[in-house]
Amino acid sequence: MWLRDNCQCSQCVNQDTKQRNVDTFQLKEEDLKVVDFKETEDKLHVNWSDGHESQHPLSYLYCWFKGAYAKEFGKDHVIRLWDSSIGTHPPSVPYNQFFVDHGWEAIGELTKNIRIHGFCFVTDAPVYPESTEDLLKRLGPIRNTHYGGFYDFTPDLAMADTAYTNLALPAHTDTTYFTEPAGLQAFHCLSHEPAPGEALEEGESLGGESLLVDGFKAAVTLRKENPWAFKTLAQVELPWHASGNVGISISPDKVYPVIEQEQGGHLKRIRWNNDDRGAVNPYEAKNWYAAARAWNEILRRKENEYWFKLEPGKIVIFNNWRVLHGRSAFKGIRRICGAYIPYDDFVSCYRVTNTPGGRVDGRSYNNRPRVIGDTRSKNYKDVTKAPEQEAPAIQES
Template identity: 40%
Template sequence: MASTRQYSSTTTEASPSTAPALPRVLVNDMTNQELIVDFNSGTALRYPSFWLRDHCPCSACQHPSTQQRQVDTFTIDPEIKVSSIQATSAGLEVVWPVSSEATSTDTQTKTQHHRSIYSWEWLQTHPPFIQASGKTTSSTTPRRTWTHVPPPSATSSLPSVPYDSIISTTSPSASGLKTFLQTIHTLGFCLVPRTAPDPASTQSLVERIAHIRPTHYGGFWDFTSAPNPIDTAYTDDYLPPHTDTTYFTDPAGLQLFHCLQPATQGGGESTFVDGFAAAQHLYATSPHHYHALATYPIVSAALGSPAGAFYNTNVARRGYPVLVHSAPLPGVTTPSPATLVQVRWNNLDRAAPGTPSFPNHTALKAWYSAAREWSRILESPEFLITLQLKPGEPVIFDNWRVLHGRLAFKGQRRICGAYVGMDDFRARCRALGIDV
């Protein structure tokens, strides 16, 4: 059994010439017993005994294929304490005391000892408490490495991965898919040269990533300007930089465009802006504007579809702010680019709220002032790139980060493409070993 003293510890000697010292494990036997793991790097993290038992990774407690929990959490004694612990090269080994636990497949209680091994890497990356880890937290905002390209532009300086290396399933060319997805994740934007200028090849490119996400526009789309469009994207009008599907609770993750026919009478160049870089600039130059766009929610709507009206108010009744952040880091009281995860900006789709968004007139004026400056930054030469998309070179981008637009055009212009859900994209990245 664990020591009856307040603290007990276990260490295992490692050969100084062959391996680093193993982490040291302390047992705090006071109320709600915890194991304290000292990782010998200035980091010591706490793990409640009950929490560790609930997250046992053995094949009896976690399905070996689906990784779903099989232990019945609510049959575990809430006051469970370890029987013994051992620091091993494989991780922290814990033997749990004799207990009566009913399994999901057998309603009869079974008396048994249970043994769990938690890898050191897993313990370091799954702390249950918000606590100092001893590590420096870096900004999650990717560095911007593609910049303004004045029209007419050469795209050689923009990130690109050729189609054949992406679509190939044979080694070593299969690594092209990983490079492609890593480029999108890191930079938010990628061109795909050497793509056959037809819808079938374009669709195959999208489906190489994940399933196409269908919307009220359909699944894979192939369109020209239309006389009675359901969205201004189907016109020949100028479109300012924006993100798509801001009126969804979960906006589309990736978006792909393939220009199969440039405008027959000129114009129609596409524009792109790294929204994270623009937000970083706004934060550095006008933090009060950044705060306004990160604080006050906006309602967005798509009202022209025969499928019905779409609003982004299904979960958040007031909508969402333009700059959406993850949960703040410990000690952080105001939003910043370090936790920025999504840009939601389409002024054409902004709708009057059904639920009040602003506490007073001053806040409302502050938002409009911030939005005016944000719009100016997005269309400034420092951040806007303009390029004529062409047959055989589609572009794919992160719709949570990169804003896109289009110059007005004349004549006929044909575009095909599709959306991919962000969850599907991130899952594909993880399957290929890309850290997202």
């Protein structure tokens, strides 16, 4: 039944839309029998008792039954964890490459870097919001939120959010209060100048350095050093909210943990912004506060903090499900533009530009990134009650 239902021939799959043509429930499993089969150079042909001939690309079958596809495709799916040392050679792509031969190669390089490292710079960009917006639209539709779509702002508290101030912001992820937080986030500093009449002392800077922290590395570190704290942050679910603006009260219908995992203990998403966190269940508070304190200490370790200066012409784009961001306090008037891109659109853009045909024929869970070097404590399964499936390995930078 599985072979018949997943036939890839033009009668069963629309070759233009890649959607099924066959009605699965018109197939009578008890009557289906294999009459004959043969293997050619790249396909398996199966003749069925209902008169149909199935055609299965061998690469498709290997994907499911041999794992060869997973190994080959996984080369582009390695996640590399990093620390502050990534600042010596951060991933980057020049802006002008996005407008050479439709820019597919540059888009592929950008999305691949984000997939692997969680972030990428775009350098030598025109210092105009329109140019930044044009680039981001190459990655997918800009996500509209209560902040609008493409944003262009100064610290004027136009929205009731600390991002619209000149205060320091600790490492956090954005939109924790959405059921599905923003996928990608981008920042481009268009200008940063002293306010009118503001004078700087000799050697004094305006401040406003930007911060990135690899949330997956922090989670792996926590899992190694304190499995109990990791389990707590992965299991205790919290309310998150955005309620500062008049007429706006956003909070998911569900509650979510700080560390979200998929089946088998694979890291999926970090949801962390203490400013937007609701109250912890008082019956779980003691354990959660202790675990969160251990998590916060790892996030604030100097070796995990990558600090840099956002300058005009330098755009940073990062995976908001993985990489936390922050900033130091600043003086003067700083103008920032950027946007959110939905995660599904980012992944689609990555697959289209990095894999033949987008690899829509494979197992979806084979498209999960492999994290190289994620060596867990021998008691990990006992501690977290994870299924008996080893998680991907993780590679330390």
